[in-house]
Amino acid sequence: MRRDPSILHLDLDAFFAAVEQRDKPSLRGRPVVVGGTGGRGVVSTASYEARAFGARSAMSTIEARRLCPPGTAFLGSRFAAYRRTSDVVMALLRELSPLVEPVSIDEAYVDLAAGDHDLSVAGVTALATDLKARIAAATGGVTGSVGIGTSKAIAKIGSELRKPDGLTVVPPGQELDVLHPLPVRSLGGVGPATAERLHQIAVTTVGDLHRLSLVDLTSLLGQAHGTGLHRLARADDDRPVVADREAKSVSAEETYARDLSDPVRLGAEVDALARRVGTRLRSSGTSGRTVTLKVRRPDFSTLTRSSTLPQPIDDPRLIAEVAHRLLAGIDRHAGVRLLGVGVSGLATFVQGDLFALDEPPTTTDLPVDESPDPEQPAPTAAVPWYPGQDVEHDEHGAGWVWGSGLNRVTVRFEGPRTPPGRVRTFAGDDPALRPGSPPDWTPPDPSAPDPSGPDPSEPDPTPPDPTAAG
DNA sequence: TCTGGGGTCCTAGGACCC
DNA sequence: TCTGGGGTCCTAGGACCC
Structure with missing residues (x-):
C-alpha cells in the first residue's frame, strides 16, 4: 500500500461492442452481442443495451439469442479493429506515465508516481476526468471506467464500482471502508x-x-x-506496475463445430495449430522448450500432455511432430471437441540489431503525413474521424483511420481490393469516406437455429485472425 | 446444440541431486 | 532393518482472469 493514491486502473466499457457501435452508427443505442456466432460460440462482450436483457460475457451465444429481442445485432469479433483502438488508448495512458501495464486489450494499470503529477485526491480526480474525456475524443466515443487508489487491488475495485463511464478515487486511509462491505467475489x-x-x-x-x-x-x-x-482483505498490496511483461507461453486452440474422430483430420488440425503457434513465435522472435497438447472430449473433460525438449524450438513442423507424438498417447475413441497446441518455457533470441522490425507501412501516393503519430492525435473537432476507426471507400475498399488532423484524414487500407499497407489522405469531408464496413450482422431469426447444424464446408463468417497484430 | 480462446499462477508428486 | 532435508526440474491438472 502506498501513501498516495497513485495507481490508476482503466477498464474500457463493453469494449468490443463499443467499437462496433462506433464503426457502425446504426448499431448505436441497440443491443449488440460480439462473440462466436457458430453453434458452439460464446459471448465475448455484450453492449449495455444487451446486458439489460441478461446477455453476459462467457454465456453461450445460443442463450444470448434466446434472451435478446429481435433487432439485436450478433457480430463476430474483429480483433484487428479492437487492437487499433486499444493502441490509441494505451498511447494516451503512456502520456501520463512510462509505467503502464496492459492487463488485456481493454484494461491497464498506470503508476502515476512515475509521472509528474499532483497526487492529491483532487489532483488525481482532475487528471482522470481529463483522461476520460481525451479517451472518448480520441476513440470516437469509447468510454472507460477509472479507479484510483493506493494499490492495484484498490484501483481495480474502484473502476468496478461505477460502470460504465465511471470514476472512483479511494482516498488513502479509506480502503477498508470501501473493501469490507463488498462480496468476496469482487477480489x-x-x-x-x-x-x-x-x-x-x-x-x-x-x-x-x-x-x-x-x-x-x-x-x-x-x-x-x-x-x-x-x-x-487488509488492503495490503504493494504489487508494482510492470510495463513490458514478457509472454511466458504461446498457444492456439480450436473448438470444432462437430466433434472429430477421423485420425487424418485430427492430424491435419494439429498441423494447423502448430503452424499458428510457430508463426507467432517466429514473429515475436522467441522459441520454447515445452510443447503441450490439449484435448477436450465431448463430455468436456480436458486433458493435457506435454514434452520438454533439450533445445527451444519455433519450427511449426517440429512443434507438430512433438504434438503428434503426444496425441498418439491419448485415447480419442470418444471423439475430440477441442484441440490445442502450446509452447512454453520461452527463451527470447537476442540478436541485437539483426532485426529492424519497425518497418514503415508501404507508402504509395502519400507525400506527406507518412508518419502520423498515433500517440498524438491531432485536433479532430472539424473531422469526425478517429484513429483506429474503420472506414469504407468506394475505390479502395475497406480501410482504417491511421491519423487525423484538421479537415484531413489519413487512411490505411488493408482490404482484399488493395495492396496491404496502402496509405492515403483524404479531405475529412470526402463523401467517399463512410464509417464502417458493413458488419456481418445476422438478423435474429426466430425459426433458427438450423437443426442440421453448421455446414462444415462453410467457413466461419469471421474467422479469428491469429496473425493480426493490429 | 449449454460451456471460446488466449493467457497466468499454483499445487502435488516423482525423479534426481547434494 | 530403515527411511533427513533441501533444492530443481518435469508433468498434469485446476483455478482464475479478460
Missing part, C-alpha cells in the same frame, strides 16, 4: 470455486474474510492463495 483471485469454499464457512464479504486468521485461510486455500487473500 481478484476469488472465482466460483474459492467463493464456494468461503461461503461454506459463512464468509461472504471481504469484512468476513478479514476476520479469518492466516492459518485458517492457508489451510483452507493453500499457501499462496491463502496468504494472498489474507493480505488483500
Whole structure:
C-alpha cells in the first residue's frame, strides 16, 4: 500500500461492442452481442443495451439469442479493429506515465508516481476526468471506467464500482471502508470455486474474510492463495506496475463445430495449430522448450500432455511432430471437441540489431503525413474521424483511420481490393469516406437455429485472425 | 446444440541431486 | 532393518482472469 493514491486502473466499457457501435452508427443505442456466432460460440462482450436483457460475457451465444429481442445485432469479433483502438488508448495512458501495464486489450494499470503529477485526491480526480474525456475524443466515443487508489487491488475495485463511464478515487486511509462491505467475489483471485469454499464457512464479504486468521485461510486455500487473500482483505498490496511483461507461453486452440474422430483430420488440425503457434513465435522472435497438447472430449473433460525438449524450438513442423507424438498417447475413441497446441518455457533470441522490425507501412501516393503519430492525435473537432476507426471507400475498399488532423484524414487500407499497407489522405469531408464496413450482422431469426447444424464446408463468417497484430 | 480462446499462477508428486 | 532435508526440474491438472 502506498501513501498516495497513485495507481490508476482503466477498464474500457463493453469494449468490443463499443467499437462496433462506433464503426457502425446504426448499431448505436441497440443491443449488440460480439462473440462466436457458430453453434458452439460464446459471448465475448455484450453492449449495455444487451446486458439489460441478461446477455453476459462467457454465456453461450445460443442463450444470448434466446434472451435478446429481435433487432439485436450478433457480430463476430474483429480483433484487428479492437487492437487499433486499444493502441490509441494505451498511447494516451503512456502520456501520463512510462509505467503502464496492459492487463488485456481493454484494461491497464498506470503508476502515476512515475509521472509528474499532483497526487492529491483532487489532483488525481482532475487528471482522470481529463483522461476520460481525451479517451472518448480520441476513440470516437469509447468510454472507460477509472479507479484510483493506493494499490492495484484498490484501483481495480474502484473502476468496478461505477460502470460504465465511471470514476472512483479511494482516498488513502479509506480502503477498508470501501473493501469490507463488498462480496468476496469482487477480489481478484476469488472465482466460483474459492467463493464456494468461503461461503461454506459463512464468509461472504471481504469484512468476513478479514476476520479469518492466516492459518485458517492457508489451510483452507493453500499457501499462496491463502496468504494472498489474507493480505488483500487488509488492503495490503504493494504489487508494482510492470510495463513490458514478457509472454511466458504461446498457444492456439480450436473448438470444432462437430466433434472429430477421423485420425487424418485430427492430424491435419494439429498441423494447423502448430503452424499458428510457430508463426507467432517466429514473429515475436522467441522459441520454447515445452510443447503441450490439449484435448477436450465431448463430455468436456480436458486433458493435457506435454514434452520438454533439450533445445527451444519455433519450427511449426517440429512443434507438430512433438504434438503428434503426444496425441498418439491419448485415447480419442470418444471423439475430440477441442484441440490445442502450446509452447512454453520461452527463451527470447537476442540478436541485437539483426532485426529492424519497425518497418514503415508501404507508402504509395502519400507525400506527406507518412508518419502520423498515433500517440498524438491531432485536433479532430472539424473531422469526425478517429484513429483506429474503420472506414469504407468506394475505390479502395475497406480501410482504417491511421491519423487525423484538421479537415484531413489519413487512411490505411488493408482490404482484399488493395495492396496491404496502402496509405492515403483524404479531405475529412470526402463523401467517399463512410464509417464502417458493413458488419456481418445476422438478423435474429426466430425459426433458427438450423437443426442440421453448421455446414462444415462453410467457413466461419469471421474467422479469428491469429496473425493480426493490429 | 449449454460451456471460446488466449493467457497466468499454483499445487502435488516423482525423479534426481547434494 | 530403515527411511533427513533441501533444492530443481518435469508433468498434469485446476483455478482464475479478460
